[in-house]
Amino acid sequence: MLNEDSVMEALRTVFDPELGLNVVDLGLIYGIEINGDQVKVTMTLTTQGCPMHDAMVSWVKEALEGLEGVNDSDVEIVWSPPWTPERMTPAAREELGL
Amino acid sequence: MSMPGLATTKSPSVTLPLRHIATGIAAYLIFHLALVSRGPIIAAGQFSHPATVTAVHIGTLGWVTMVIMGAMYQMVPVLLQARLYSESLGFGGYWLFLVGVSSLVTGFWTSQPVLIVMGGAAAATAIYLFVFNMTLTLREVRGGGVHGWAVAGAVTFLFLTATWGLLLVTGMNVPLLGDAFVRFMAAHAIFGLAGWFSLSIFGVGYRLVPMFALSHGHPENRQGVAVLLLGAGAGSAGAVAILGITGPVAALAGLPVVAAFVIFALDVAAIIRHRRRRKMELVTRFSLASVAFGVFAGAMAWAGGMGWRPPWLETGAWVTAIVFTALAGWVSFMVVGQIFKIVPFLVWLQRYSDKAGREAVPLVRDLYDPRLGEASLILLGTGTVGTILSILSGASGVAAFTNLISLAGAGFFAFAMLQALMGRREIPRKRA
Numbered sequence: 001m002l003n004e005d006s007v008m009e010a011l012r013t014v015f016d017p018e019l020g021l022n023v024v025d026l027g028l029i030y031g032i033e034i035n036g037d038q039v040k041v042t043m044t045l046t047t048q049g050c051p052m053h054d055a056m057v058s059w060v061k062e063a064l065e066g067l068e069g070v071n072d073s074d075v076e077i078v079w080s081p082p083w084t085p086e087r088m089t090p091a092a093r094e095e096l097g098l
Numbered sequence: 099m100s101m102p103g104l105a106t107t108k109s110p111s112v113t114l115p116l117r118h119i120a121t122g123i124a125a126y127l128i129f130h131l132a133l134v135s136r137g138p139i140i141a142a143g144q145f146s147h148p149a150t151v152t153a154v155h156i157g158t159l160g161w162v163t164m165v166i167m168g169a170m171y172q173m174v175p176v177l178l179q180a181r182l183y184s185e186s187l188g189f190g191g192y193w194l195f196l197v198g199v200s201s202l203v204t205g206f207w208t209s210q211p212v213l214i215v216m217g218g219a220a221a222a223t224a225i226y227l228f229v230f231n232m233t234l235t236l237r238e239v240r241g242g243g244v245h246g247w248a249v250a251g252a253v254t255f256l257f258l259t260a261t262w263g264l265l266l267v268t269g270m271n272v273p274l275l276g277d278a279f280v281r282f283m284a285a286h287a288i289f290g291l292a293g294w295f296s297l298s299i300f301g302v303g304y305r306l307v308p309m310f311a312l313s314h315g316h317p318e319n320r321q322g323v324a325v326l327l328l329g330a331g332a333g334s335a336g337a338v339a340i341l342g343i344t345g346p347v348a349a350l351a352g353l354p355v356v357a358a359f360v361i362f363a364l365d366v367a368a369i370i371r372h373r374r375r376r377k378m379e380l381v382t383r384f385s386l387a388s389v390a391f392g393v394f395a396g397a398m399a400w401a402g403g404m405g406w407r408p409p410w411l412e413t414g415a416w417v418t419a420i421v422f423t424a425l426a427g428w429v430s431f432m433v434v435g436q437i438f439k440i441v442p443f444l445v446w447l448q449r450y451s452d453k454a455g456r457e458a459v460p461l462v463r464d465l466y467d468p469r470l471g472e473a474s475l476i477l478l479g480t481g482t483v484g485t486i487l488s489i490l491s492g493a494s495g496v497a498a499f500t501n502l503i504s505l506a507g508a509g510f511f512a513f514a515m516l517q518a519l520m521g522r523r524e525i526p527r528k529r530a
Contacts, residue, residue, distance in 0.1 A: 013455050017446055020461045047309055055447075059455050084314055085374040098312070098374045 002069035007032050007039055010063045014056070016046075019096060023060070027087025030078065037071040039064050044083045110171055110185040112444045118168020118192060119441060120519060123512050125160030125199075126430070130505040132156055133485075134498070140422075141489045141497035143415030150418070152206040157425050158290060159199045159221060163256075165433055166298050167195070167228055169440060173302055174235060174249055178242045183234035187227055195224035202267075211271050218267035225260040229253055244321045248301025251329040255293025258336070262286035284339035287421065292355050292399075293332035295429045296392075300325055300362060303385070303432065307366060310381045310439055311373040317365070324361040331355030335403065348403040359396040363389050380471045384435025387479055391427025395420055410492055419489040426482050426504070434478070434511055438471055442518045449521065465521070470514035477507030 008024055015022040023029060023043065031042035041060060057075045064073035085098050133140060136149035144150055175182050182188065201217025204210070232253045239246050263286055269275035275282055304321050307313075331354030338351040366389050370382065378386075398420045401407070407416040442465040450459040481504025488496035 015454070017450070017454065017459075018443070018462045020463075046312075055451055063455055085312060096312070096374075097376045 002034060002037075002039075002067060004032050004034070006067060007034070007041070007064065010067050011041070011060065014059045014063050021088075021092050021095065023056075025089045025092040027089070027092075028083060037069055038073065039067070039070050040074040040076065042076045042078055044078055044081075046083050110175070110182045110188060112172070112448045114185060114188045114192075115168040115172040116441070116444050116448075116519070117189075118171070119165050119437060119444075120515070121192075121196060122161050122165035122168065123437070123515055125156055125164060126434075127505075127508055127512050129153060129157040129161050130501065130508040133501040134505050137485075137497040137501040138494045140418065141415075141485065141494035143412055143418040143489070143494075145414050145418055145421075148206055148209055152203050154421065154425070155199070155206060156203050157430075158295075159195075160203065162295060162425070162429055162433060163225075164195065164199075165437065166252075166295070167191075169302065169436070170232065170249065170298070172440070172444065174232065177245045177302070177305060178236070178239045178249070180235050180238035183231050187231045191224045191227040191231070194220055194227070198222070198224055214267050215271060218264060222260045222264045225256060229257045229260075244325050245301050245305060247322070247329075248297050248304075248325045251325065252294050252297035252301060255289050255297060255329075255332060259286060259290040259294050262289060278340070278342075281340050281342045285336040288332060288336040288339055291421070291424045291429070292328065292335060295424075296332070296355075296358075297325065297328055299388075299429065299432050300328060300358075302436070303362075304365070306436055306439075307382070307385050308369045308372075310379060311369060312375050313369045313373040316368045316372040320361050320365055324358045324365065327354040327361070328358035331358060338403075344403065344405045346404065348405075349400060352400050352403045356396050356400045359393055363393050380468070380475060381435045381439050383475060384431050384438070387475075388428055388431035388435065391423055391431060391482070395424040395428050398423065408490065411490070415489055415492065415494070419486060422489060423486050427486070431478070431482075434474070437515065438511075441515050442466060445518050445521070465518040466514040467517060470510045470517070474507045474511040474514065477503050477510065479507075481505070481507055 008029070011029060012022045012024050016026060019026070026046070028043045028045060029041065030044060031040075033040040033042075041064065043060070045056065057077065060075045061073045064070055064075075085093060085096075088096075088098070132149070132153040136147075136153065139147055140150045140153055145154075171182060171188050174180065198217050198220030201213050202221055203217070205213030205215075205217055232249070236242070236246065236250055236253075242249070262282055265275065266279070266282055266286060269279050269282070300321075304318075308316060331352060334351040335348070335355060338348050343351075366385065370378075370386065373382070398416075402416060402420055407413060411419075439462075442462045445465055446460075446462045453459050481500045481502070484500030484503065485497050488494055488500055
């Protein structure tokens with residue numbers, strides 16, 4: 001069933017290849033909107049002006065469109081509020097030694 | 099994304115930067131072999147000796163310039179959001195530069211004027227092509243900020259360094275420069291070290307050092323001042339060198355460079371204080387060592403510009419100490435440290451980015467053995483400090499031993515990057 005939990009699970013397969021942590025545990029996901037078979041994700045990246053967002057958008061869209069019930073997806077990268085390590089889960093912070 | 103500063107759809111194919119950087123790493127090994135082979139001669143300050151000139155140009159052109167050009171092909175589109183003007187020009191320039199530098203250093207080593215002139219002309223032409231490519235790329239930039247100004251300044255000084263180099267190789271064979279030869283050589287070194295290399299490091303370092311240290315909340319308001327002072331100081335110090343002015347006026351002309359280095363050191367210290375990772379990564383430790391060498395080299399250069407040198411050292415040895423600390427310490431340590439991140443990331447991008455999320459792929463850091471990196475830092479640090487001390491103390495014979503230590507360090511670094519490039523150490527991980 002398509003809901004916020006299933007979307008978050010799908011987003012947990014998208015990870016930062018440098019840090020080895022997924023975008024959910026990194027605290028990059030700001031919002032999820034589900035409208036029928038369309039899903040929109042609002043997210044940020046760890047550094048403002050991050051140009052890797054093209055690849056990240058691509059990976060996130062792929063994860064979303066792999067979900068049953070999703071026919072269309074939209075990913076919006078925002079810079080406010082800015083990401084800080086405090087947005088990470090405690091386990092993620094522990095893994096990075098923060 | 100923790101490495102957002104390294105890739106974008108405006109970037110060229112990763113082959114362009116990787117080819118430059120891999121070649122630069124090979125040249126770094128050759129640079130250290132040259133230092134081992136002729137260490138005591140170089141350390142004694144015979145800076146006109148063919149061995150010294152050869153080693154310096156393998157290091158400055160084959161190693162650092164080759165790597166920075168490759169890194170800029172990747173970083174400038176990323177940092178400044180501008181599509182590279184011409185990838186073909188980049189590939190063509192690579193081959194011309196490689197042939198030119200090879201011919202030039204062979205000419206220096208074997209004292210063959212024809213090779214020196216032809217090699218110098220080819221290398222300079224390749225550099226002009228790079229400058230042209232970067233200039234047209236930078237034309238697209240809107241609001242590049244401190245990074246844009248640093249890159250623009252660096253490329254300008256690269257143009258000046260190459261032009262002065264061309265004048266020097268010409269002047270070695272025809273009576274073009276006369277008494278001005280040594281002054282032009284000093285300006286050539288200043289434009290290269292303080293201008294091209296240091297502005298490149300400032301421009302890219304101000305983005306990469308905090309990114310790799312996961313640093314947030316550090317002050318950024320001094321960065322523009324540091325870049326401005328460095329550019330102004332490199333220009334004024336070079337001009338003063340051309341005019342042959344020493345003493346207080348030279349000291350004044352070089353003061354902005356010293357001030358810029360002090361600000362950069364303070365900024366890096368602030369970045370480190372604001373880092374969120376408790377453990378300091380290899381790249382961060384290389385950066386700190388680089389800054390320490392840079393401040394020391396800057397202080398020595400400023401004192402030298404005022405006409406001061408240690409009373410027990412000949413002028414040649416004093417100049418060698420300054421140039422070696424700047425090139426093998428300040429510049430090389432920053433470049434080596436960043437390469438430990440950049441090469442594995444570019445390889446990962448090329449090999450795994452389209453597989454991520456679909457199948458198990460390694461992380462970037464899995465692509466090489468981290469123990470090689472630790473060993474390289476210890477050995478390069480020990481060897482470089484040892485060689486500097488041997489030069490400054492006048493015990494140039496010790497350099498034969500300390501350069502061997504550095505060579506070992508360079509070997510570990512090169513092997514680690516070979517692992518990453520060849521994909522020999524891949525540990526597929528489960529998807530997160």
